[in-house]
Amino acid sequence: MKRSSDYHSIPDLAQLFSKEQSIGIFEKMCLCRYFELEVANAYEKSLIASPIYLSIGQESISAALSTVISNFTIFAQHRCHSAYLAFGGDQHKIVDELLGRPTGCAFGQGGSPMLQDPDIPMIGHHGLIGENIPLAVGYALGSTQPTLCLFGDAAAEEDYALTAMGFASKHQLPVLFVCEDNDLSILTPTEVRRNWEICDVAQALNMPAVDITDDPWLIAHHAQELIQSLPAFINCRTCRHYWHAGVGIDHEPEWDRLQLVKDQLKTLSINAQDIEEQTKQDIKGLWEKLLPKQLKI
């Protein structure tokens, strides 16, 4: 079954990673999860005025990628909090951005879907889904530098997404394309929208491609291999816990990767609980520090 928590998984793969790498992945997953829970909290209290696009449930993808690739310029999708945080984006500036302040990472002009940080470096997304795919391809063409392009399964259907991937293949550009495949366009499942797989398309465009679940060790394993032969494509089956925009929840997610990773860490004798608790407190402290006194959450 393609949508499963162990789709194309590799047994005992986590054991091939160092303890530091596994802890690093988990710390980033916790950072993304607990940061976004604070975002959701602030949104519910109307402290954030613009729409928010949470990536809760999808954190493992950016956490894994940021652990094994470096010096890539990042073109994230509109659901970009996790990419921004996992790759080291300025935490103060994302809070300010979400609160609409001119000190935000996009100067208070973009909000949740338009994060950027030139220091990572991460180029801002303007909100038109899939636009970052041709932009990333062009950036790789113009700079000849490695580029990471993250997008969702709905963005993958944009005509310009597929044709830009074709251009990258034709010119052998150094782009790692990663589809964060949560199976939903707003709330419309993939099977209602199309009868093809983006991984098949990538392979037909003559680039190496894998279709896997969002196990972070599995993602890291394939990313390490695929960046040796760019352009390449990874489709990650993952679960978006919240609505497309906002904080609504319709049902329990098919799986919760954070919990699965915690279970896995036990087998590696890593104390996940302390890391999780510490991250939670750090994030809470950050938000309390940055919110106006009268608006503490």
Add this chain to the structure above:
Amino acid sequence: MGKTVAETIKDLTFDHLKNNNGLLLGQAITAVGYVNHTVPKNCPGIIELSMADVAGSGIAVGTALAGRRPILVIRFQDFLILNGSMLINYAAKSKDMFQQPSPIFVRALAIEGHGAGPVHSAKLHNIFMHFPGFRVWAPITPNEYKQTWTDFLEHDDPVISCEHRSSFSSRDEYANEIEPAADITLFGISVGRTNIIKAARTLRAEGITVNLVHIVQLKPLVLQQSWLEALSRSHCGLVVDTGFETCGAGQNIAYELMLKTNKPVQALGLKDVSVGVSGDKENLTPRPEQIVTAVKNRLRNRSGPMRSA
């Protein structure tokens, strides 16, 4: 003998590619004719795009983000409808939104007549004037082209260079012609300017005094003091546009001129019908005779409401 517009474009492009680490991207740009001999041959930095318009312009904008100051060739402005998505949605906004400019020079070629018809004859400067973030020019002489190019290099905004193929073989330059007191001031855009020159000859022969003003930079639009003074000393004005008249650049400029001078200014452009491939259906830029008629009607009714030619 000076260079033609086409030779000027080719020279500037060659220098940009060879000495400025620039890029030139477009569809079928190294095919027969090299875009009316405006694209240099055997030059590094030329990238043939696939026929995927939206992706192609997005890729070009991506190279702008990488600092390559790309030239994107749109062989027919009709194709800007598709290509415009990435230009309007990203290139024109990135500086305001992210303080990350996307300096891209879009060579948007126009043509009309000769059966160009519904998919090869568009003049869409109007659309790009509408959106924040663009600099829009309509050069038709060698010096105007150099001025447009210099403007691109001196700024970090996307530039839409609305070119007209009928100007490519020309070496002519045009100067404003302003009388101490004229009956009417004619303003022209792109090849509408060559038509106002021809119309002025006819009008002057009939004793009607005419000012001629050439508008090359459409956005930001700078209404020069000398234009306003010329119009103020005239009975009225007329703007001749190559684009559709309805909600077009000509109407917008006429509005701005009226606000500044309190003089009636009419706009003439393409009729509000789809362009066909033959006869009257070609919907051409207002011809000299149409301009003459419009001027006479205007002057005949100088104290009454404006009316179309």
